[in-house]
Amino acid sequence: MTKKMNRMALKKIGEKDFDRFTFENDIPSLVLFGARRCKVCREQIPIVEQVAYEYRGRIEAYWVDVDKHEELFYRFRLQGIPNIVIFNDEEIVKKIRGLNSKEGLIEIVNGILT
Template identity: 30%
Template structure:
């Protein structure tokens, strides 16, 4: 599980890690019991390694941080959101292949 490129965020460090980040942040909203989330996990880690220069990758456990999940209207997981300058700029829901997420990220950060 130890991946240096993926930060686990909580309600406590959400502002500093995500909203005040100096580059776009790709947030994986997930939970332990969610099968598709477990499928997405390794993909998110690969993206974190490949794109560490362009984007910061974090994971937020919705069960442990329900306030944040509610604040952003997370209805189903995995939900993957991109934040830039403290605001959500794009989101995608559900498990998808790595290529799909890479395209999603590239579109978000190039716009």
């Protein structure tokens, strides 16, 4: 299996559908807040995609472009990008700032799923 096949595109969401895909979801939602202009964000995207692929059906993964959806960035009082926020059972369970490894994200996701 090639590297590309182990990935899946993150679903892009904005203000209009954010609550439906995160707070109202039956499974945990991992949301990557970032911007295409951000080099570190672009490095984080494939890592999140790989984790989403490995945990498909158990978590949902989304992308929020903070340049287009600044209100969401401020709503959750985020400081800097990239920033990953994990939602479960209608609440925020984890905020993670900066570039994160696949192994680190898997450890966090496993902790939430158990």
